[in-house]
Amino acid sequence: MTDTRTVGVLGTGIMGAAMARNLAKAGHTVRVWNRTRAKAEPLAADGAHVAGTPTEAVRDADVVLTMLYDGGTVLEVMREAAPALRPGTVWAQSTTVGLEAAGELAALAREHGLVLYDAPVLGTKQPAEAGRLTVLAAGPAEGRETVTPVFDAVGARTVWTGEDAAAATATRLKLVANSWVIAATAATGEALALAKGLGVDPQGFFDLIADGPLDMGYLHAKAGVILDGAYLPPSFAVATAEKDARLIVQAGEAHGVRLDVAAASAERFARAAARGHAGEDMAAAYFASFGDGSDDSGGPGESAEPAGS
Numbered sequence: 001m002t003d004t005r006t007v008g009v010l011g012t013g014i015m016g017a018a019m020a021r022n023l024a025k026a027g028h029t030v031r032v033w034n035r036t037r038a039k040a041e042p043l044a045a046d047g048a049h050v051a052g053t054p055t056e057a058v059r060d061a062d063v064v065l066t067m068l069y070d071g072g073t074v075l076e077v078m079r080e081a082a083p084a085l086r087p088g089t090v091w092a093q094s095t096t097v098g099l100e101a102a103g104e105l106a107a108l109a110r111e112h113g114l115v116l117y118d119a120p121v122l123g124t125k126q127p128a129e130a131g132r133l134t135v136l137a138a139g140p141a142e143g144r145e146t147v148t149p150v151f152d153a154v155g156a157r158t159v160w161t162g163e164d165a166a167a168a169t170a171t172r173l174k175l176v177a178n179s180w181v182i183a184a185t186a187a188t189g190e191a192l193a194l195a196k197g198l199g200v201d202p203q204g205f206f207d208l209i210a211d212g213p214l215d216m217g218y219l220h221a222k223a224g225v226i227l228d229g230a231y232l233p234p235s236f237a238v239a240t241a242e243k244d245a246r247l248i249v250q251a252g253e254a255h256g257v258r259l260d261v262a263a264a265s266a267e268r269f270a271r272a273a274a275r276g277h278a279g280e281d282m283a284a285a286y287f288a289s290f291g292d293g294s295d296d297s298g299g300p301g302e303s304a305e306p307a308g309s
């Protein structure tokens, strides 16, 4: 077997487009489909074939890569595409889904004789564009050589978590990692909101924790978005982060684990979304700290958004 594959990519949003581009760059034959075709069109310049339907995108594929919004979306799109696939086709499922949906997707794969890899990714827009994601993968060891070149094109590293995609060990690890990402995002937004409310210069806070164990690159990345008001384009949108926070809470509940911070974060994302920030970077959860959500005021005693001020 050569190292190049025919890959059908379903979903060319923030992450899917970057992944498809890197697959094409690595020499794979790439066919892409996106619900909103205009978002897939630019990939033609990278050598990808832009398909009009999911079925067209996956025809003759060695590997199908799904990078859609959530479990329900993947089920809907793959129910349409799967009948066009020959049994034994590899399906790399990278969308972040909940544990219940992961089970439904595994059942769909079984029904159509597809070889499923539960393969969520860690890393956001910029690492996706650089082909430096971390792929978390669970699926059969036998035949991995089919999917490995795909993971290698989109990621800097693949972390194998098991051989049974239906057990969703990769998705479990991804949900744990995202609970950390979401908590750090919420903590960053609240620290900056409190600093603003108390009249504390954020730089004083950064200087205080510099070079100590409380400092972290992620704080500076998300605080930078807030302080610069650079919410667009998003690396990870508020609405998507709310979806993930709720998946995390549900996964905890299903296993007897109460997750107050994730639940509160979901509410913060929902409040920010309701105030018009759904499509902005998840750092915009910051706005949930101000006003009562019934108006568009951006900060204490202000009528404009406080970003950068």
Ligand code: NAP
Binding pocket: 010, 011, 012, 013, 014, 015, 016, 034, 035, 036, 037, 039, 067, 068, 069, 070, 073, 076, 077, 094, 095, 096, 097, 121, 122, 123, 124, 125, 235, 236, 237, 240, 244
């Ligand atoms: P995104 O830009 O919003 O892309 C979502 C994709 O899903 C788009 O292609 C969208 O199509 C499609 N979609 C949504 N609803 C659909 C429906 N009903 N039918 C068909 N297609 C539908 O989001 P993203 O940031 O790339 O995230 C994609 C997945 O990766 C999510 O599960 C997310 O949690 C996960 N993830 C994201 C990041 C990140 O940092 N952004 C990192 C790791 C994992 P349209 O273009 O037509 O809306």
